[in-house]
Amino acid sequence: MSVELNHTIVHVKDRWAAARDVSEVLGLPEATAYGPFAELKLDNAASLDFMDTEGEIRGQHYAFLVSEEEFDSILGRLRDDGRQWWADPFKRKPQEINNGDGGRGLYWEGPDGHWLEIITRPYGSGS
Known part of the structure; x- marks a missing residue:
């Protein structure tokens, strides 16, 4: 069995x-209820299980591997919503994308300070 x-x-x-x-x-399709969670299923059978939390929330980083076409669609939705994105996790390159590993990537702030990223090539895979 693999992990x-x-x-x-x-x-x-x-x-x-x-x-x-x-x-x-x-x-992605809307989340569904699963116990105390709003479960958002990803295409590789993994899920993000959103849970209501009281008190301080520490932002986490979530990176998603997407196709070139999906990247374009996601970038378009960020633009259409008037949202900010960056080429880097330090917010030094606003409204830019990066070309890490021969692909494309960007970061944006998600709900409650979580830092979201999309990449078209896995880290370490590129030219």
Whole structure:
């Protein structure tokens, strides 16, 4: 048996609003209820399980590997929504994309301070 990530819990103030925000930007189907979670299924059978949390939320980083076409669609949705994105995780290159490993990538702030990233090539795979 291989080891695969099955799910991760994403702590947020409003699980349904956060799941909706991420699903809309990524172009995924709406989240579904699973116990105390708003479960957002990804195409590789892993899921983001959004959970309401009281108190301080520490932002986490979530990176998504997408196709070139999906990248264009996601970037278009960020633009259409008037959202900010960066080529780097330090916010030094606003409204730019990076070309890491011969692909494309960008970062944006998601719900409750979580840092979201899309890449078209896995790190370490490029030319």
